[in-house]
Amino acid sequence: MHDQTNSPGDEVIRFTADVVATTPDRRVLLIERAWPPFEGMWALPGGHVEKGETSQEAAVRELAEETGVHVPTRKLTRLGVWDGPGRDPRGRYVTVAYQATVPDGTEAVAGDDARTARWWPLDALPPLAFDHAEIIAATAPPSTRTGGAVEIVSFGYLHQDRETAPAAHLTLDLRVHYRDPHVTPELRQLTGRDAQVVEAVTATPGILDLVQATAAQVQAYRQGPGTGPVTVAVGCAGGRHRSVVVADALGDALAAEATVTVTHLHLDRPVVDRPAHA
Incomplete structure (x- = not known):
């Protein structure tokens, strides 16, 4: 005792x-x-x-x-x-x-x-x-969910061969329109799994609208006559901040209607020194 x-x-x-x-x-x-x-x-x-x-x-x-x-x-x-x-x-x-x-x-x-x-x-x-x-x-029991599964992958373009995205039905490139205002010195060594980074990324104008619009596109794919999962690739420069948060948010938006898997390819990679435009 x-x-x-x-x-x-x-x-x-x-x-x-x-x-x-x-x-x-x-x-x-x-x-x-x-x-x-x-x-x-x-x-x-x-x-x-x-x-x-x-x-x-x-x-x-x-x-x-x-x-x-x-x-x-x-x-x-x-x-x-x-x-x-x-x-x-x-x-x-x-x-x-x-x-x-x-x-x-x-x-x-x-x-x-x-x-x-x-x-x-x-x-x-x-x-x-x-x-x-x-x-x-x-x-929502899995038996009540209709349509195919959804597979979401986050990645960093700087870690990809020739900076190309993984094959997917939908690809979100966050590098230009959603630049890195959240990667401050205090957040740089954190990742998209840390609350501070999640709050900073989701506060970026347009991010939540992008998640909702992409979720609607995924649902449209799932309603089609084809079989197999709908795949979505979400990329930023290093694959540690923006892409992780957006991929997780997209998975959350779809979780009640589909069987969703989210994979972060480069979450654990070291921080990459990159040009200011990335």
Whole structure:
């Protein structure tokens, strides 16, 4: 038996609850975060489980506080527990996620920590904070998904032979129109898997519109009569920052409707000294 007394090096684990509120016409309720981390990004309603609460009680409270939508605890279905050590840049957070179905046309009004509350089509989601795309995807069993799979690869042109992109149905070249304002000295050694880089890239004008437009193109490919996966290549200069963030965001946008795999070819390569135009 181990001594349960806390020591200075003990990890602090915080307990939260999140809600996937959906409608019969296949919309999901999201909030725009008003505070870091991921300020300005979309996320599921949710928050800390307070003293004396169950996770179900916290879920219905947070849903009401952040969106004005009220559901009784008996209407919640537990989806599972998400406890990955790196799921929140603030530290160790363990969340219990619930699903609730509410009537079409339910009004949502932002409150508490939410800047905006909005219903989004499940097949056209914005890039999501944390691992919330994975949580939403858990509401749709693979057997209910139609169309082919989607394979997304991020890469760096400077690591490719003759600076050519991998073969794909769709190729996004981020080098010219989305230059590197986010690669500051503080971010240069980080990658697109770090929260600071994600926030910087997604704040670049046009990036989120590009993700949504590409997701729509992928869906159009998937509705065609052909078979096999739809492939997307996303490239920047070194393959560590812009392409990683955009590839992950595109995967998040499609996760609820398709089986998606995202591969980062050059995420772990050293930083490349490159010309200013790259």
